[in-house]
Amino acid sequence: MKPDDPKLTSENELLTNIDPAEFDQFRNLLETASGIHLPTSKQYLVATRLRRIMHDHSFGTLRQLIDNLKQSGPTGLKAQVVEAMTTNETFWFRDSYPFHYLSNELLPQWLSKPLNQRIRVWCAACSSGQEPYSLAMIAAEYARKHSLAAPPIEIMATDISEAMLTRCRSGIYDHLELTRGLSNTLLTRYFDDVGEGSWQVKDALRKQINFRRLNLVESFSSFGRFDIVFCRNVLIYFSADLKTDILARIHQQLQPEGVLFLGASEGLGNASSLFSMVQCNPGIAYRSVQK
Structure with missing residues (x-):
């Protein structure tokens, strides 16, 4: 038409x-x-x-x-x-500092503890999948650097859109999408050329991520506890009361000292008492405060 x-x-x-x-x-x-x-x-x-x-x-x-x-x-x-x-706008390694902080600070700190063998990460509102796949690449690169048998991260990614989740699971991206924040090194290492200007995330990387449908207004208590939650650039679309409710429920799902990443233009609002601010130089993360 x-x-x-x-x-x-x-x-x-x-x-x-x-x-x-x-x-x-x-x-x-x-x-x-x-x-x-x-x-x-x-x-x-x-x-x-x-x-x-x-x-x-x-x-x-x-x-x-x-x-x-x-x-x-x-x-x-x-x-x-x-x-x-729903606005589905994202790209690889968006804002960069959460990924640097994860690779350079959080992974070395947490994996140095005897009982910490794997870190659970939740990507909420994952859109077309660039964020969880960026995390998977960070974990894979960390494993390569430190000669680990497997990447030390377990990733769950959720979105309200079944269409977006279908795209995520396929892991296929066109040339324009691939130019937005992805280096040629990572492209050739973690993607297969499937023709017509498109590349697909390699099977090994795709299998590391559990994609599930979730509407953030619904309960997610059954997901268990997480060490890190990415909930970026989605709370800006909600009312102040709903933001507070979602952040309070995310806090309940975080492990003690767990870390929350929000979008660059987002803040905690009325949920500020549940988290302490962490300077990532640049950027900010929020560490769960246990009461």
């Missing part, structure tokens, strides 16, 4: 002139389903991202979409809408 298709254009016009009360209902439904808190100024964003769904389901108004969302289960229309409204 071409971008200037008249049917799609009319649908976009309908959405950009939606009733404020209907828009509030949509915002509430989205927040309940995913935790995403949309400001009232985001009508154009909604119009842009829902355009294809409106067309595919022959919805002429936002009211029709809302009525169907109320009847949709988590894997139906609701999942499509959450997928459309």
